[in-house]
Amino acid sequence: MAWVSWSRMCKSKLEGGMGFRDLYAFNLAMLAKQGWRMLENPASLMACMYEARYFPNGDILNASIGSNLYYAWRSIHKSIEIIQPGTRWRVGNGKTIHIWDDRWLPTPSTYKVISPRKDFGDFPMLLALIDQDTRRWRKDILDKIFFAFEVGNILSIPIPHYPQEDQLIWVKNKK
Known part of the structure; x- marks a missing residue:
């Protein structure tokens, strides 16, 4: 009996099914x-x-x-x-976002860093690029490890005035 109901689910609604393709x-x-x-x-x-x-x-x-x-x-x-x-990170405190592996840049092609990896510790997190006192990007470090166009993209990302958790967001696909 169960196989009958499964087969009906894929039939069109006009044929008495549920219309699942x-x-x-x-x-x-x-x-x-x-x-x-x-x-x-x-x-x-x-x-x-x-x-x-x-x-x-x-x-x-x-x-x-x-x-x-x-x-x-x-x-x-x-x-x-x-x-x-379908996801990327919205920058908060930078504790959760891995600089090289995660999708966090506002570049729709990959949302990832394409600059060559620099020695930045075993598991470099975005937190290291944010000045915790001023809540601004550390431009001196950005200039040393990223391509110039990526530095511009990173500087365009707002950092919250009050530390908050990084947030995974859904990216709308443009077609």
Whole structure:
């Protein structure tokens, strides 16, 4: 009986079905929505439970699949491939944003730094580029490690007057 209802879901509405064209894509979209909820509300019970088990030292976007998996986690983890390309970071305090690996620049082509990597510590975070007293970019450091056009892009990014958390935002695709 269950196979009948599944086959009906993909039939057009005119034929008595629900009109889904691709159940796999629909399911992946719903799972991505759950992943996005975990990003938006990291204090939720669901996010805390998965964080404790699968990504205690990071965030969902950088989580590995792990072992001894819940089926739900395996499914949500698969949806990260959908979420990652559509997001970038909004600069707050700079503690969460990795200079070289994360998408944080206002350049729609990649949102990433393209300057060659400079030795800036083991895991260089954006915090190192922000003067904590004046809440301004440290232009002297920017000039040493980035291309000139990237320095201009970075200087155009506003830094909040009062430190706040970095925020992952959804980027609208322009077509």
